[in-house]
Amino acid sequence: MAFGIIFKRAVRDFRQNFVTHMMTTLVVGLTCLIFVFFSLFSFNLQQVVERFGRQLAVIVYLKKDVAQEAIPALYQRIAGLEGIESVKFVSSEEAFKRLEKFFKDEDEVLQGVDPLFLPPSFEIQINRAVYHIDRIKTIASQLSKWPEVEKVQYGRAWVDRLEAFSRVVRGAVAASAVILLLTAAFVVSNTIKLTVYARQEEIEIMRLVGGTSGFIQGPFLLAAFFQGTIGSSAAIILSFLAYRYILGMLDYTGLVRSLSLQFLPFGYTLLFVLASGLFCVAGTAVALRRFLRL
Amino acid sequence: MISVDHPIIELKGVGKKYLPDILALENIELQISKGEFVFLTGPSGSGKSTLLRMLYCAEEPTSGTVTVDGMDLSSLSISQVPQLRRKVGVIFQDFKLLYNKTVFENVALSLEVLGLKRSQLEKRVRQVIEGVGLGDKMHRKAVQLSGGEQQRVAIARAVVNRPPIILADEPTGNLDRKRTREVVALMNELNARGATIIFATHDDSLFEHSHRRLLLLEKGRLKGA
Numbered sequence: 001m002a003f004g005i006i007f008k009r010a011v012r013d014f015r016q017n018f019v020t021h022m023m024t025t026l027v028v029g030l031t032c033l034i035f036v037f038f039s040l041f042s043f044n045l046q047q048v049v050e051r052f053g054r055q056l057a058v059i060v061y062l063k064k065d066v067a068q069e070a071i072p073a074l075y076q077r078i079a080g081l082e083g084i085e086s087v088k089f090v091s092s093e094e095a096f097k098r099l100e101k102f103f104k105d106e107d108e109v110l111q112g113v114d115p116l117f118l119p120p121s122f123e124i125q126i127n128r129a130v131y132h133i134d135r136i137k138t139i140a141s142q143l144s145k146w147p148e149v150e151k152v153q154y155g156r157a158w159v160d161r162l163e164a165f166s167r168v169v170r171g172a173v174a175a176s177a178v179i180l181l182l183t184a185a186f187v188v189s190n191t192i193k194l195t196v197y198a199r200q201e202e203i204e205i206m207r208l209v210g211g212t213s214g215f216i217q218g219p220f221l222l223a224a225f226f227q228g229t230i231g232s233s234a235a236i237i238l239s240f241l242a243y244r245y246i247l248g249m250l251d252y253t254g255l256v257r258s259l260s261l262q263f264l265p266f267g268y269t270l271l272f273v274l275a276s277g278l279f280c281v282a283g284t285a286v287a288l289r290r291f292l293r294l
Numbered sequence: 295m296i297s298v299d300h301p302i303i304e305l306k307g308v309g310k311k312y313l314p315d316i317l318a319l320e321n322i323e324l325q326i327s328k329g330e331f332v333f334l335t336g337p338s339g340s341g342k343s344t345l346l347r348m349l350y351c352a353e354e355p356t357s358g359t360v361t362v363d364g365m366d367l368s369s370l371s372i373s374q375v376p377q378l379r380r381k382v383g384v385i386f387q388d389f390k391l392l393y394n395k396t397v398f399e400n401v402a403l404s405l406e407v408l409g410l411k412r413s414q415l416e417k418r419v420r421q422v423i424e425g426v427g428l429g430d431k432m433h434r435k436a437v438q439l440s441g442g443e444q445q446r447v448a449i450a451r452a453v454v455n456r457p458p459i460i461l462a463d464e465p466t467g468n469l470d471r472k473r474t475r476e477v478v479a480l481m482n483e484l485n486a487r488g489a490t491i492i493f494a495t496h497d498d499s500l501f502e503h504s505h506r507r508l509l510l511l512e513k514g515r516l517k518g519a
Contacts, residue, residue, distance in 0.1 A: 005406055205390050208350070209451065210380035211407040213373070 028231030228280030336511035
């Protein structure tokens, strides 16, 4: 079946039923707008969590009785673990020096304190390429089981809190996606139902003169693809403009700058537009199967 | 029953019952050969339209088999039905036109489904519309035409894709004498070009002095097949 004919029929139909099609496109657009808003929030939160996590170092405190000679072997073992970017050994003396530096104005605090009272430790940076909070957790729990290790720290409370929040947001995005998809499916399905009822006669005649399912359904599916892509593109453009406007308003605050907010990546928006188009096509195909009984 | 060689249409023991117990057709045995022109007549409600509807898969027989151009219609899948319908041009009693579309658009529909190139399509549609005498009303909407003109648009749409079989269900029902003669002449011309035609009518004058085979349906039973 010539695609050109189907395309022309779809365009003609879009023009003839402009108001109905535009109303559907508007609803699809609004649905997409809500989803893009949630996605934008989730995406930036994820970025913040990851950036924060990347700056975290895992600190492995050794037991005081660990012999000096065992340190190089331990160093090699840690460096050999998967996903480790760098390892730095901090001896008890160096740790004490850091403490002294910290208390440089109140050096009397450390007077009389044994310079070796702090445990030696390893400071580990996780490889950014394989970075994931779960990976930090795995490495930390692995290390804490070693007999030479006293304690492992990695700012767990913060990471856990941020991660939990991020999980809630991701869940909200997923839930909103499901609800919005159902709403869009319902709207598209109803528009198709109305269009099919309005064009019942034409569809019947097309069938009687030998129109295939593809010929009859084609313009509907193409119109749905237009609605999905136009609606989602409008949502992306609108949310981008709103994002730029809000960012412009908040730019002078240091907090916003430190968060270095970003808009959704271009690839993601492209995928979103395409997915919206295809979703509308799928919804329409299901609706047509129901109402046309093809 | 008259036996014909290589029938293009064949009905064997065809019956049609509507619920609860309305017998529309009963044990129809019919063979129509390629290139034949037959009149199908009978009083209203005798089953003429039902029989025609079976030939383009708009109706399924309750019993028996229907074969059209070598295709056993009972074994046709949904996707094969359009292929059959492209071989069978139907002139409907109620025209079945798209009234908000132009004459051209109505006729072109039969070729659009074939995916014909626009230039070819336009040429052929113009030819056929001019052939039924509506050349000057090509871009009028169907709703603006008289009953007779609408009938001719329906005829043009049925024949524009040059189907080997034409089923005409009371095609002259809304026409005056002059237009009726024109339609019959058009059917004769299409038949002369090789189309097989079943012409359903209850207008005796159309077949009274004709040499064509006459099929008479009465209460769902075929006489003179």
